[in-house]
Amino acid sequence: xxxxxxxxxxxxxxxxxxxxxxxxxxxxxxxxxxxxxxxxxxxxxxxxxxxxxxxxxxxxxxxxxxxxxxxxxxxxxxxxxxxxxxxxxxxxxxxxxxxxxxxxxxxxxxxxxxxxxxxxxxxxxxxxxxxxxxxxxxxxxxxxxxxxxxxxxxxxxxxxxxxxxxxxxxxxxxxxxxxxxxxxxxxxxxxxxxxxxxxxxxxxxxxxxxxxxxxxxxxxxxxxxxxxxxxxxxxxxxxxxxxxxxxxxxxxxxxxxxxxx
Numbered sequence: 715x716x717x718x719x720x721x722x723x724x725x726x727x728x729x730x731x732x733x734x735x736x737x738x739x740x741x742x743x744x745x746x747x748x749x750x751x752x753x754x755x756x757x758x759x760x761x762x763x764x765x766x767x768x769x770x771x772x773x774x775x776x777x778x779x780x781x782x783x784x785x786x787x788x789x790x791x792x793x794x795x796x797x798x799x800x801x802x803x804x805x806x807x808x809x810x811x812x813x814x815x816x817x818x819x820x821x822x823x824x825x826x827x828x829x830x831x832x833x834x835x836x837x838x839x840x841x842x843x844x845x846x847x848x849x850x851x852x853x854x855x856x857x858x859x860x861x862x863x864x865x866x867x868x869x870x871x872x873x874x875x876x877x878x879x880x881x882x883x884x885x886x887x888x889x890x891x892x893x894x895x896x897x898x899x900x901x902x903x904x905x906x907x908x909x910x911x912x913x914x915x916x917x918x919x920x921x922x923x924x925x926x927x928x929x930x931x932x933x934x935x936x937x938x939x940x941x942x943x944x945x946x947x948x949x950x951x952x953x954x955x956x957x958x959x960x961x962x963x964x965x966x967x968x969x970x971x972x973x974x975x
Contacts, residue, residue: 719754721745722798722851724791724806727762728861730779733959733969740861741805748803757801759791766808768839780975784811788843792850801851804858808843809836809917818913819866821905825912832913836920844928844938858938860925862918864958866910868950873903875952910950918942 723729723741731739745754761779767787786794788808795801810818812835817823840860847858918940925940932938949957959969966972 719745719748719803720757720797720801721754721803721805722757722795722801723760724788724795724804724847725760725808725861726764726788726811727760727782728807728863729760729805730758730762732762732780733967733971735970738970744803744805757795759786759794760788760806761786763811764788764791764808765811766835766839766843767812768842780971789846792843792846795850798850799853801853801856804847804851804856805861806843806847806858807861807863807921809840809921810863810913812839813913813917818909819906821902821909823909825909828909828912829916832916833920836917837924840921840924841928844924845932848928848932848934848938856937858925858934860921860938860940862921862940862942863914864943864945865914865947865950866958867907868911868947868953869907870947870953871907871950872952873907911947914945 721741721744729739729741731741736742741756741758745756748754758779761783763782763784765784765787767784767789770787788806792798809832813828813831817831818828844858844860851858922940922942925938929935929938945957948954951958951960959967962968
């Protein structure tokens with residue numbers, strides 16, 4: 715009988731820990747809290763940009779998990795886990811990349827269409843993922859923790875800094891930010907903030923429902939839980955206490971793995 719606690723991490727940039735050194739990723743922090751002894755074995759399968767991917771299967775591997783890519787999908791990540799019946803803890807998330815960050819930050823996106831897409835990804839497709847995870851990681855004591863998302867921008871965000879960052883990104887040719895509005899009217903930026911707030915709140919609610927319904931259907935009880943992040947509106951980009959990485963005073967990336975990337 716092994717004394718090693720086995721943890722598998724599935725999902726997108728949140729469980730992967732985009733921009734963080736390994737010791738600062740939350741899977742490693744959880745392992746440190748749980749396991750002074752016995753030892754911990756962490757299988758990291760999450761990567762930046764991953765989609766849940768209900769309805770299709772991927773055939774590609776991720777060369778560098780820090781670089782956003784849809785594949786392998788989170789459903790396929792479940793299949794990639796070694797010795798699934800031996801896992802003690804499953805950490806996972808999913809849904810934001812199925813909705814698509816470009817949709818969330820597009821001022822032309824309507825509240826109704828975003829609500830539909832969020833519910834499809836974070837409730838319907840998440841239930842598909844949770845069902846597969848529960849079937850695959852079937853150790854009787856295995857626990858499942860689904861984490862939520864955070865507000866990218868909020869009413870507390872400084873819109874002048876938002877405008878400046880958008881202009882800077884375009885000048886630097888950062889393709890990943892091209893979805894930001896090119897117009898500078900305050901009303902457009904307010905709409906973007908409203909959409910990001912809507913996604914944050916509605917995705918967390920949809921994920922919580924998916925977890926509760928799956929746990930009830932499979933009699934998992936407290937072995938499957940949803941854990942929302944501790945973010946508030948004050949912790950969005952360009953707010954009073956921003957937690958996501960941005961740019962420093964010299965317009966250089968703030969994250970911890972800039973050199974490696």
